Amino acid sequence: MTASFSEHGDIAVITLDNPPVNGLGFATRSGIVDGVQRALDHPAIRAIVLIGSGKGFSGGADIREFNTPKALQEPSLHTVIRTIESCGKPVIAAIHGMAMGGGLELALGCHYRVATPAAQIALPEVKLGILPGAGGTQRLPRMIGVQRALNMIVHGAPVPSEQLADTHLFDRMITGDLLEGAMAFAHEIADVRPLPKVRDHQIQDTDATQVLQAMREQIKAQAQHYPAPTKCIDAVEAAINLPFEDGLSFERELFLQLVQTTESKALRHSFFAERSAVKIPGIGPDTTLREIRAAAVIGAGTMGAGIAMNFANAGIPVCVLETAQAALDKGLGTIRRNYENTLKKGRLTQEQLDKRMGLISTTLEYEALSSADIVIEAVFEEISVKETVFRRLDQVMKPGAILASNTSTLDLDRIASFTSRPQDVIGMHFFSPANVMKLLEVVRGKATADDVLATVMALAKKIKKTGVVSGVCDGFIGNRMIEQYLRQAFYLLEEGCLPAQIDQAIENFGFAMGPFRMSDLAGNDIGWHIRQRRRVERPDMVYSQIGDKLCERGRFGQKTSAGWYDYHPGDRTAHASDEVNQMIIAHAAELGVARRAIGDDEIVERLIYALANEGARILEEGIALRASDIDLVYLTGYGFPLYRGGPMFYASCVGLDKVSAAVQRYASGPNGHAWHVAPFLQKLTDEGKSF
Numbered sequence: 001m002t003a004s005f006s007e008h009g010d011i012a013v014i015t016l017d018n019p020p021v022n023g024l025g026f027a028t029r030s031g032i033v034d035g036v037q038r039a040l041d042h043p044a045i046r047a048i049v050l051i052g053s054g055k056g057f058s059g060g061a062d063i064r065e066f067n068t069p070k071a072l073q074e075p076s077l078h079t080v081i082r083t084i085e086s087c088g089k090p091v092i093a094a095i096h097g098m099a100m101g102g103g104l105e106l107a108l109g110c111h112y113r114v115a116t117p118a119a120q121i122a123l124p125e126v127k128l129g130i131l132p133g134a135g136g137t138q139r140l141p142r143m144i145g146v147q148r149a150l151n152m153i154v155h156g157a158p159v160p161s162e163q164l165a166d167t168h169l170f171d172r173m174i175t176g177d178l179l180e181g182a183m184a185f186a187h188e189i190a191d192v193r194p195l196p197k198v199r200d201h202q203i204q205d206t207d208a209t210q211v212l213q214a215m216r217e218q219i220k221a222q223a224q225h226y227p228a229p230t231k232c233i234d235a236v237e238a239a240i241n242l243p244f245e246d247g248l249s250f251e252r253e254l255f256l257q258l259v260q261t262t263e264s265k266a267l268r269h270s271f272f273a274e275r276s277a278v279k280i281p282g283i284g285p286d287t288t289l290r291e292i293r294a295a296a297v298i299g300a301g302t303m304g305a306g307i308a309m310n311f312a313n314a315g316i317p318v319c320v321l322e323t324a325q326a327a328l329d330k331g332l333g334t335i336r337r338n339y340e341n342t343l344k345k346g347r348l349t350q351e352q353l354d355k356r357m358g359l360i361s362t363t364l365e366y367e368a369l370s371s372a373d374i375v376i377e378a379v380f381e382e383i384s385v386k387e388t389v390f391r392r393l394d395q396v397m398k399p400g401a402i403l404a405s406n407t408s409t410l411d412l413d414r415i416a417s418f419t420s421r422p423q424d425v426i427g428m429h430f431f432s433p434a435n436v437m438k439l440l441e442v443v444r445g446k447a448t449a450d451d452v453l454a455t456v457m458a459l460a461k462k463i464k465k466t467g468v469v470s471g472v473c474d475g476f477i478g479n480r481m482i483e484q485y486l487r488q489a490f491y492l493l494e495e496g497c498l499p500a501q502i503d504q505a506i507e508n509f510g511f512a513m514g515p516f517r518m519s520d521l522a523g524n525d526i527g528w529h530i531r532q533r534r535r536v537e538r539p540d541m542v543y544s545q546i547g548d549k550l551c552e553r554g555r556f557g558q559k560t561s562a563g564w565y566d567y568h569p570g571d572r573t574a575h576a577s578d579e580v581n582q583m584i585i586a587h588a589a590e591l592g593v594a595r596r597a598i599g600d601d602e603i604v605e606r607l608i609y610a611l612a613n614e615g616a617r618i619l620e621e622g623i624a625l626r627a628s629d630i631d632l633v634y635l636t637g638y639g640f641p642l643y644r645g646g647p648m649f650y651a652s653c654v655g656l657d658k659v660s661a662a663v664q665r666y667a668s669g670p671n672g673h674a675w676h677v678a679p680f681l682q683k684l685t686d687e688g689k690s691f
């Protein structure tokens, strides 16, 4: 049973015991109701304490049950709360660790609440695209006031229990043993009648209308793509204006609307995707990890400097090596400037800045790195340069040190072969700017040892990165897919579009940045070099020449104040370029292509299905462990809109039959040679499945 019953003299104790977070799944809900009934039937019992074992009180409803019959199977959370609230004996919620979502709503149904300090109190449902659906929007404002309740419900952020000690939410803060404190409190109130019910509290706030209006203003921007925040406000408004039961019904109605939305399903998908990514088949969570006490970075360029900051931010000493003092000074200057910008924004104190700078040392000598537990190479993307570096590292690094490469396109197995210890070699592909972008592709070589992989995945979490395991292939997961996306973008220019139209269509879809603004930011010459290499290595990968023509004019993007767009110095605003537009039209004429008007729908289909189709190949080759890992790469590294869940989730929502039919259609259209339905996509389509 995931909710146990025990008697301590005249006090009954119901203990939630459903690891890892006491999710209020069906069995737990049943256990609570049974426990309350047992306490009621037992004449000697005078009060009931409800307490959580393990991490905390409860992390809320069991999200895994959502959109399944179990979620609503009686006793529903509503029934549990009603049973407690109408119980003839006092029920005290004893909270430690966390009381979140349905967990907090369960506590709000109790007659009393006691808590230890530093317990995380939250109604985070809005972050899953829903709202508190078991009375939280009706009861919390009655306990802590409209403004504070609205902030917690609309933003979903946790508040430490001691910050709520001044409200009616907690009847007592317990600093000693929680269970003892709760039972002592139970004896004090055992005979108090009438039993206090949160629903009987009146909302006193005289400024409630202004507070609600101000919050509606505040969330206007996100309201366009996320329906939940607005409905959170509507539910709190009902708590102010409607009788309690009516407010409860209204909240329930809104919850049932939201839980069916694609946005909510996408947000829940992302929640679990982040937690699944750390699971590697065949490598258990009890794998012994290598100790990472000190790190080293080879290269103090943009990437190397950013990578070093990640370690300093996590409190790990890091030594940066360069070939010349000037390069070191420049790199350290970049790091200091980045920290000072954060300081100016008030997100860093001077003391923190000094501490972090103090953790970063520099050297010109490889020997100085020998005691580091991990070294990450971030030098020029040229295999001969990598070879020199890794042969040198193999000579100086201590046995057991992890040798990581930040390469984004080169063969990691080949890099590993430059050392005598390929089992210690791994890829850590950061995304620029490395100190900002959350995504870290962790590239597992053929020889990479399991404990090295597990260590780097744990290190990713420690340096606040979202680690996703990738196998070795050209472009790993993200860049391999983005290449098909860009191929389509170039072909669309030939066939009738202009950069601004394509970018606008993709930004309306929800990407932070369309392909051409993104390429101008990253540098068009990067893709240019890759295409030149590709022409030799992968003759099957035929591109439109339009991108090369752009680069032949030296239009590399923002760094040359001219790319697909024109830029004014010091201003990142992209201005449509007549020169480029004329170049595109002339290029199509040279090819004899009759340009045509192309709708935004086709633009979005061709770019996003190109991602999903290549993602299907990456799955069938085992480069990615699961489709949600691919989604995570796009959600955390490429600005894919969170409310659409990632390219694979989005394709599944559209329906793989529609996606594969569209791919077939494009395969018989202009530049159809670039389209081949991935066998795995076809297989899932034939079986009526999704990713």
Ligand code: T1G
Residues within 6 Å of the ligand: 020, 021, 023, 055, 059, 060, 061, 062, 063, 064, 077, 098, 100, 101, 102, 103, 105, 124, 125, 128, 131, 132, 133, 134, 136, 272, 275, 276
């Ligand atoms: N349901 C199911 N599984 C959950 C879960 C939940 N609510 N919360 C966490 N897990 C799993 C998670 O997938 C992972 O599983 C493990 O627990 C540890 O999680 C009616 C309907 C509570 C702060 O949104 O914020 O109540 O990968 O790694 O870092 O209004 O989990 O190990 O197999 O995150 O210590 C509202 C979501 C639900 C809270 C703990 N509640 N969870 O953080 O551990 S909706 C939430 C969290 C609701 C009612 C509505 C965090 C945490 P695995 P973890 P952690």
